[in-house]
Amino acid sequence: MFKKILIANRGEIAVRIVRACREMGIRAAVVFSDADRASLHVRLADEAYHIGPAPSRESYLVIEKIISAAQKAGAEAIHPGYGFLAENPALARACASARIRFIGPSAEAMEKMGSKTAARQLARAVGAPMVPGTLESIATFEEALTTARAIGFPVVFKAVAGGGGKGMRQIDDEGEMAAGWRDASSEALSAFGDGRLYLEKYLVRPRHIEIQVFGDHQGHMVHLGERECSVQRRHQKVIEEAPSPVMTPDLRRAMGEAAIKLARAGQYTNAGTVEFMVDADRNFYFLEVNTRLQVEHPVTELVTSLDLVKLQIRIASGEALPFTTEDVRIEGHAIECRIYAEDPENNFAPSPGKILERRVPSGPGIRLDDGVYAGWTVPSEYDPLLGKLIAWGSNRSEAISRMRRAVDEYYTTGIRTNLGLFRRILDSRDFQAGAIYTRWLDEFLKIPPAGVAKSDHALDAAAVALALWHLAQNGASENGKQAALAGVSEWKNEGRRDQLSRFPRH
Amino acid sequence: MEIAEAQGKLNFAIDGRKLDADGLEVAPGIYSILIAGECFEARVERQGALLCVTVEGQEYSAEIIDSRRLRRGRGGGMEAEGRQQVRAPMPGKVIRVLANAGNTIEANKGIVVIEAMKMQNEVRSPKSGTVEQILVTEGQAVNSGDVLAVIA
Numbered sequence: 001m002f003k004k005i006l007i008a009n010r011g012e013i014a015v016r017i018v019r020a021c022r023e024m025g026i027r028a029a030v031v032f033s034d035a036d037r038a039s040l041h042v043r044l045a046d047e048a049y050h051i052g053p054a055p056s057r058e059s060y061l062v063i064e065k066i067i068s069a070a071q072k073a074g075a076e077a078i079h080p081g082y083g084f085l086a087e088n089p090a091l092a093r094a095c096a097s098a099r100i101r102f103i104g105p106s107a108e109a110m111e112k113m114g115s116k117t118a119a120r121q122l123a124r125a126v127g128a129p130m131v132p133g134t135l136e137s138i139a140t141f142e143e144a145l146t147t148a149r150a151i152g153f154p155v156v157f158k159a160v161a162g163g164g165g166k167g168m169r170q171i172d173d174e175g176e177m178a179a180g181w182r183d184a185s186s187e188a189l190s191a192f193g194d195g196r197l198y199l200e201k202y203l204v205r206p207r208h209i210e211i212q213v214f215g216d217h218q219g220h221m222v223h224l225g226e227r228e229c230s231v232q233r234r235h236q237k238v239i240e241e242a243p244s245p246v247m248t249p250d251l252r253r254a255m256g257e258a259a260i261k262l263a264r265a266g267q268y269t270n271a272g273t274v275e276f277m278v279d280a281d282r283n284f285y286f287l288e289v290n291t292r293l294q295v296e297h298p299v300t301e302l303v304t305s306l307d308l309v310k311l312q313i314r315i316a317s318g319e320a321l322p323f324t325t326e327d328v329r330i331e332g333h334a335i336e337c338r339i340y341a342e343d344p345e346n347n348f349a350p351s352p353g354k355i356l357e358r359r360v361p362s363g364p365g366i367r368l369d370d371g372v373y374a375g376w377t378v379p380s381e382y383d384p385l386l387g388k389l390i391a392w393g394s395n396r397s398e399a400i401s402r403m404r405r406a407v408d409e410y411y412t413t414g415i416r417t418n419l420g421l422f423r424r425i426l427d428s429r430d431f432q433a434g435a436i437y438t439r440w441l442d443e444f445l446k447i448p449p450a451g452v453a454k455s456d457h458a459l460d461a462a463a464v465a466l467a468l469w470h471l472a473q474n475g476a477s478e479n480g481k482q483a484a485l486a487g488v489s490e491w492k493n494e495g496r497r498d499q500l501s502r503f504p505r506h
Numbered sequence: 507m508e509i510a511e512a513q514g515k516l517n518f519a520i521d522g523r524k525l526d527a528d529g530l531e532v533a534p535g536i537y538s539i540l541i542a543g544e545c546f547e548a549r550v551e552r553q554g555a556l557l558c559v560t561v562e563g564q565e566y567s568a569e570i571i572d573s574r575r576l577r578r579g580r581g582g583g584m585e586a587e588g589r590q591q592v593r594a595p596m597p598g599k600v601i602r603v604l605a606n607a608g609n610t611i612e613a614n615k616g617i618v619v620i621e622a623m624k625m626q627n628e629v630r631s632p633k634s635g636t637v638e639q640i641l642v643t644e645g646q647a648v649n650s651g652d653v654l655a656v657i658a
Binding site for chain 1: 507509518520525527529531533534535536537539541542544546548549550551557559560561562563564566568570588589590591651653
């Protein structure tokens with residue numbers, strides 16, 4: 001087992017890995033840029049090494065600096081976390097050259113499975129289902145018609161030369177084919193200068209469901225069940241959960257087997273995730289592979305009672321997987337909310353700055369994978385993820401009510417967060433029914449928020465708070481206090497209009 | 507709001523209506539307020555020229571108008587930190603832009619002038635720093651809460 005690991009990351013995932021090291025008696029060495037000297041991962045680590053100015057390309061992304069820090073620390077292994085260099089084969093190779101163990105798959109496995117096209121070729125080779133469709137452009141309308149009938153409606157015409165919705169036409173039945181073929185082609189021609197089209201099955205309200213896999217160096221492979229990640233804003237995951245509300249034992253078995261087959265074909269080792277799209281009929285289609293530990297790994301940990309970071313470390317140090325897929329039990333339900341320093345009212349623009357006051361939730365079923373603390377300044381150079389709030393319940397309904405309670409307990413001042421967004425989502429009928437799909441949140445956000453019912457006295461309480469604030473600002477001395485008390489005589493409230501048109505938020 | 511002190515206790519009234527209220531600051535800017543026995547937690551933060559008070563997850567913008575004009579130059583010594591968005595305190599029309607992107611600016615210096623209800627209101631910078639962005643132009647209509655500028 002390693003005596004010391006260098007963590008090539010920052011923020012909440014660096015804290016996560018420090019914690020696993022602590023529990024295993026391994027010394028945790030971390031790296032930090034100029035912006036992160038005071039950050040939580042440095043405070044909690046055993047050793048810390050400065051690696052440069054704040055911009056990532058001058059610090060966290062510089063392989064030489066990472067290797068150099070590991071050598072200085074005498075670390076036997078490097079854990080890359082997620083993002084940054086986690087899926088960069090060059091880091092894996094640099095570790096091999098420096099005789100430092102990389103806690104993740106080999107560079108070759110990364111290359112084989114990480115590239116979208118390479119992975120699709122692999123998927124085809126092992127017979128994993130992919131979205132049915134043509135792999136090349138269609139020459140004639142007759143060919144389009146034959147293909148569409150073979151795929152089954154609804155289908156979608158897509159432009160060969162580009163995306164962004166241009167040159168796309170959804171076709172629900174044969175009667176729409178001629179117009180679709182004509183319009184999609186002309187739109188593609190004017191947008192990209194190339195009117196060629198291809199055809200794919202149109203997935204109605206697809207769900208994003210991914211399978212966690214693990215491989216050891218002795219050739220064993222397991223899967224730990226699925227995570228549903230369909231609540232996304234512009235393709236960014238916002239809420240994840242395990243298990244999926246639409247999963248059945250048969251589907252889990254089929255998807256798990258497909259994921260394992262794919263991972264074996266890629267000679268994959270350590271932690272990985274195989275992503276699928278699942279349609280309304282529970283057909284699943286391979287999407288891509290993530291050759292790293294994922295942000296949302298805690299929901300799997302909570303329902304399986306496994307520690308995935310420790311498992312990564314154990315596998316990297318040469319241990320065999322201590323269980324088989326059949327041994328894995330899924331208990332209860334877990335939901336994760338990604339808490340970001342962003343302003344939902346300003347199109348979710350990042351909101352860096354100093355965190356002044358903070359209360360974080362706790363109590364039954366609540367886990368917080370935190371990366372910040374009150375008094376710390378969230379830098380603008382990085383993804384503004386503050387941490388992950390995860391709730392576990394004995395069933396999905398309890399997990400939702402626990403998360404809802406936790407979101408109410410959580411506040412920060414000094415920065416904006418996206419907490420108000422989670423209240424809205426968790427209160428929605430669709431989410432509570434599990435009726436979500438990848439574009440659901442984008443559609444949901446187009447609807448203006450309903451006015452939130454509130455107690456009669458809430459405005460009075462707001463007024464009292466403001467009065468107390470004002471008194472504290474102006475009344476230090478006894479005389480000053482008397483003067484201020486006489487002076488505060490009216491206040492103006494813009495709130496009544498605001499509450500009808502704005503997000504509730506922290 | 508009228509506040510009176512009697513026997514060491516503060517009594518509050520709004521427009522003559524007496525409140526059965528008990529308020530306590532439990533952490534800087536964080537208040538536990540009891541109104542007729544009902545519990546509220548309120549948070550007060552500066553947001554540019556305005557104050558922002560959050561109760562039960564709902565956020566309100568507010569301005570304290572002290573009839574004796576007790577307002578201090580730097581708002582009691584608290585200057586906003588980090589990147590700040592300066593918002594319109596009321597709906598109106600931008601009649602003058604006083605700063606440009608790239609300018610350095612001092613706390614409390616004017617950024618734009620908004621006209622509303624025949625009165626002109628100078629919206630000021632909450633901190634010293636650099637004007638990162640000016641998001642409005644002269645003649646533009648703004649709503650309450652619209653972001654006018656960003657100060658870094």
